[in-house]
Amino acid sequence: MLKKSLQVAGVLILSLSLVVGCSSNNPNASDGKEDGGLSGTIKIDGSSTVYPVSQAVAEEFMKKNPGVNVTVSQSGTGGGFEKWAKKETDLSDASRPIKDEEKKAAEDAGLEPIELPVAYDGITVVVNKENDFVDTLTIDQLKKIWEPKSKVKTWRDVNPEWPDQPIKLYGPGTSSGTFDYFTDEIVGEEGKSRTDFTQSEDDNTLVQGVAGDKNALGYFGFAYYVENKDKLKAVKIDAGKGAVEPTNENIQSGKYAPLSRPIFVYASKQALDKDHIKQFLEFYMTEGKEFVPEVGYIKLTDDKYEENLKTIGVK
Structure with a gap:
């Protein structure tokens, strides 16, 4: 009886060895397949x-x-x-x-x-939800704010009718493609920008910054604005043909220029x-x-x- 049991055990071990051996030689093991998936x-x-x-x-x-x-x-x-x-x-x-x-x-x-x-995507320029004086910015005004050695320190420096309150700026870091695109289209040269702003590669950090400061202005991808409409106000952009709001339709058609991409x-x-x-x-x-x-x-x-x-x- 003992001899028969050992024979059965030996057959099982041999069978398992053959299965393992086949598995280790399976050509699918290294080409993205596992157990048929x-x-x-x-x-x-x-x-x-x-x-x-x-x-x-x-x-x-x-x-x-x-x-x-x-x-x-x-x-x-x-x-x-x-x-x-x-x-x-x-x-x-x-x-x-x-x-x-x-x-x-x-x-x-x-x-x-x-x-x-x-x-x-449409790069969206945003201000704090409590900002009740900025609805539209022209390309020239944006350039004046963001260009290197900008002298803009307050909202009044952008428009004399606006409050004499300091602007707090938020934008993507210099490794960001959004930074590259925005500076190219708005400032006129890719990578050229004033440096005295809060920058981050994480757009959620920029959202929090603008949402937490009533004098803030920032820019980032449209999706981050859509997700935080309750905290932010999108600014219409006037590229010379009237103020255009960032919307699905305006972005897809290219009407939201020059920040659709x-x-x-x-x-x-x-x-x-x-x-x-x-x-x-x-x-x-x-x-x-x-x-x-x-x-x-x-x-x-x-x-x-x-x-x-x-x-x-x-x-």
């Missing part, structure tokens, strides 16, 4: 403007694919591209197109950049070799695009998402 990690960093979209898409994708872990961080567009070129991340969120030097750094690291527009996710051809990353991007451009309006941005037209799918080799 996707597995792996995806690291995303970059723009705080794009962050709400990527975070919402990532959360839903992980619900459908529990074997995949997607982390989304926000160190600014420039900071994201730096990490990407060092291969510390798989995808890079960006609120402006990649610069030549950033593209070269990625290529030097062996990456072939792929640009994927994911939504429209597309925002992006950057991938690489090398990343697309990993099945779980390719399927994440496919999800982003199909089911994921429905989260764009939910987090406060404006969807692209369907043909733009179709172009993205072709770009990543899905269609």
Whole structure:
């Protein structure tokens, strides 16, 4: 009886060994598949403007694919591209197109950049909810406020009819794509700005700053205004054709000029070799695009998402 039991045990051990051996030689173990489903990690960093979209898409994708872990961080567009070129991340969120030097750094690291527009944004200039005198600012007034060596210290310096109260300024940090875009369009030269303002790569910090000071003014992505309408007041922008409010319709049509813009996710051809990353991007451009309006941005037209799918080799 003992001998028979040992024989049975030996068969079981041999069977288990064969199963383990097959599992360890499974070619799917390293290509994003686990137990018939996707597995792996995806690291995303970059723009705080794009962050709400990527975070919402990532959360839903992980619900459908529990074997995949997607982390989304926000160190600014420039900071994201730096990490990407060092291969510390798989995808890079960006609120402006990649610069030549950033593209070269990625290529030097062996990456072939792929640009994927994911939504429209309108950089929103905001004041405190209690501000009852600023409804509209012209491009010239914005430039006067934000240009290097600006002499604007009070609201009266912008408009003599406004109070002689100090302006407290809040804006994105210098690694931000929003900072780059805003300075280019408003000041006239990318990266040029006065420096005596509270800056942060985290737009929620800017929201809190403006919401907490009745003399504050700041700017950031439209989604952060939409989420905090109860605390902030959006300023209409007059680019020479009358005051235009940042709304979904005005941003999508480009009427909200010059602060309407597309925002992006950057991938690489090398990343697309990993099945779980390719399927994440496919999800982003199909089911994921429905989260764009939910987090406060404006969807692209369907043909733009179709172009993205072709770009990543899905269609």
